[in-house]
Amino acid sequence: MGFVGLAIPTSRAMRLRRSVDMSNLSFSTLNGKRVAFTTQPGYATRFSALITEVGARPVWCPTVQTKHFIRDEDFSDLDRAVLLLGEYDIVIFTSRDSIDAFYQRYVRRDKKLSLTDGNQTGSVLLFSFGPRSLLKWGDGDPETAQLALLNSKVKLAVIGRDAYVLKRILGRSPDIAPIDPSLPGLVHHLSGTSSLIGNRILCLIPKVTGLTEPQSLRDFAMALEHGGASVEIVNACKTVATKPEDTELERRQIVSGNVDVLAMTSSEEAEAFGKLVNPDDLPAKLILAALGPDAEFGARCAGFDVTVVSSYYSQFEGLMQRIGMEMEKKNPPTSLILPE
Numbered sequence: 001m002g003f004v005g006l007a008i009p010t011s012r013a014m015r016l017r018r019s020v021d022m023s024n025l026s027f028s029t030l031n032g033k034r035v036a037f038t039t040q041p042g043y044a045t046r047f048s049a050l051i052t053e054v055g056a057r058p059v060w061c062p063t064v065q066t067k068h069f070i071r072d073e074d075f076s077d078l079d080r081a082v083l084l085l086g087e088y089d090i091v092i093f094t095s096r097d098s099i100d101a102f103y104q105r106y107v108r109r110d111k112k113l114s115l116t117d118g119n120q121t122g123s124v125l126l127f128s129f130g131p132r133s134l135l136k137w138g139d140g141d142p143e144t145a146q147l148a149l150l151n152s153k154v155k156l157a158v159i160g161r162d163a164y165v166l167k168r169i170l171g172r173s174p175d176i177a178p179i180d181p182s183l184p185g186l187v188h189h190l191s192g193t194s195s196l197i198g199n200r201i202l203c204l205i206p207k208v209t210g211l212t213e214p215q216s217l218r219d220f221a222m223a224l225e226h227g228g229a230s231v232e233i234v235n236a237c238k239t240v241a242t243k244p245e246d247t248e249l250e251r252r253q254i255v256s257g258n259v260d261v262l263a264m265t266s267s268e269e270a271e272a273f274g275k276l277v278n279p280d281d282l283p284a285k286l287i288l289a290a291l292g293p294d295a296e297f298g299a300r301c302a303g304f305d306v307t308v309v310s311s312y313y314s315q316f317e318g319l320m321q322r323i324g325m326e327m328e329k330k331n332p333p334t335s336l337i338l339p340e
Contacts, residue, residue, distance in 0.1 A: 029324045029331075031055035033260040036250065038063045038269040040239075042096050046161070047265070047316045054320060059259055061250035063272035066097040066206050066239050068104060075105060077234045081202055085154060088232075089199040090175075090190075092157045094183070094217070096165040098204040099158070101237040103169045155195075159186060181315065182292070183220040187227065196227035207235035212301075214267045216294040241272040251276060257283040261323055264306075265291040265316075267298025274302025287326055291319045 035051045036059040037044070044060055051058040069075055082105075085091070093099045158166050158174045160181030167173050178189040190196050201224055205217055224231045253259055255277060262282075264270040270290070279302070282288075289308035290296040296309045308326045310319040 029327045030320075032057065033327065034059055034253075034258060035261040035263060035323070036061050036254050036259045037263040037265065038273055039263075039265045040064050040066060040269065042066070043265070047263075050316050050320055054324070056261075059250055059253060061247045061254065061273075062242055063247065063269045063276070064211070064239055064266070065242050066095070066237050068101055068237055074235075074238075078102075078105065078204075078236055081232065081234050085202075086152075087200065088154055088202040090155045090157055090195065090201045092186070092201060092203045093162065093166065094159065094203065094205045094220075096162045097206060098236040099162065099166050099169055102204065157186060157190075159183070183216050184223075187220065187223040190224070190229075191227050196224060196229040198228060200230045201232070203231060203233050204236040205233060206237045206239040208239045208268060210241055211239070211268045211271050212298070214294055215297060216267075239268055241268075241275070244276055247276070254286070255281050255283075257285070259286065261287045261289060261327075263289040263291065263319060263323070264295050264299050264304075265319075267294050267301075270295060270299035270302050270304065274299075274304065279303040279305070287323065287330075289319060289323050289326075291316070 031054075033056045035056045037047055037051070038061055039047050040062055044062065048058040048060060078101075081088075082102075093102070155175040156166060156170075156172065157176040159177065163174050163177040176186075176189060176195075178185040180186075180188065203221065203224070208214070221231055221233055254262060264273065282304075287308060288299065288304050288306045289310075290299050290306045291310055293309065296306050299306045308319075308322045310322050
């Protein structure tokens with residue numbers, strides 16, 4: 001079945017949308033306030049820059065991180081999926097970590113994959129593939145692999161700014177990057193373009209280890225299948241909690257009252273933070289914020305009384321806007337009255 005991709009918003013359009021998201025946020029409301037956030041590496045830089053932009057002071061306290069697999073056996077499902085990559089109509093990268101893991105495993109020259117197909121054994125890279133066909137055997141280089149991706153008819157889908165990551169790493173722009181940069185937004189777009197019925201979808205996600213898998217991932221897969229697609233979920237990397245000693249200083253600042261806001265941007269982050277800090281030990285004045293319903297659910301399950309929740313899963317701007325509104329309610333601006 002054919003696939004109609006949605007054009008990626010231009011950088012100007014994204015800047016305009018970002019300015020609209022922030023238009024009602026008073027600079028003076030957050031000026032000088034300390035905002036701690038648990039965002040994992042890869043997305044923390046953008047959130048930190050946004051916090052600084054509105055005059056606040058970022059305190060980065062990462063509670064989870066995504067790592068590549070080390071053992072070859074952990075790649076077995078991904079190895080099989082890439083060997084038959086042409087059998088899929090759409091490949092969905094749910095994060096930039098899954099893009100990077102894909103690249104590290106299959107494109108880099110020193111990461112060749114040894115596979116056996118009947119009586120034929122050899123090193124295979126993304127040398128050449130197309131719909132309903134196996135990869136060709138041979139020793140390709142990164143440039144050849146990227147060219148094969150560029151010419152492939154397999155559609156690539158990402159969320160939000162991961163479109164630029166895909167282009168930078170794999171050398172190809174995505175065929176779809178929905179306006180709503182979230183998993184529900186991606187489902188909505190695919191449903192709206194009739195890209196689910198009868199299509200086979202490969203979805204690359206992280207394997208959540210030692211923490212609860214986000215409900216959003218389970219709902220995402222179910223929604224794709226409900227729309228008529230055949231979905232294969234494959235772990236491309238793993239998400240784990242950070243070591244307690246890596247964030248000891250930041251957690252001490254939060255508990256001691258030297259932070260005004262704590263923003264949790266995923267359910268795994270909230271769960272991991274709850275294993276390190278007793279919610280009862282947090283200062284009463286601390287504003288607890290969550291990025292979207294999924295992060296809110298994880299935070300409440302961990303015992304945190306969240307008071308600020310943004311409507312979207314992947315919009316840091318929306319979360320900062322809600323934080324600013326909450327700050328204004330607690331500290332309303334005073335008007336200067338001049339004597340007559």
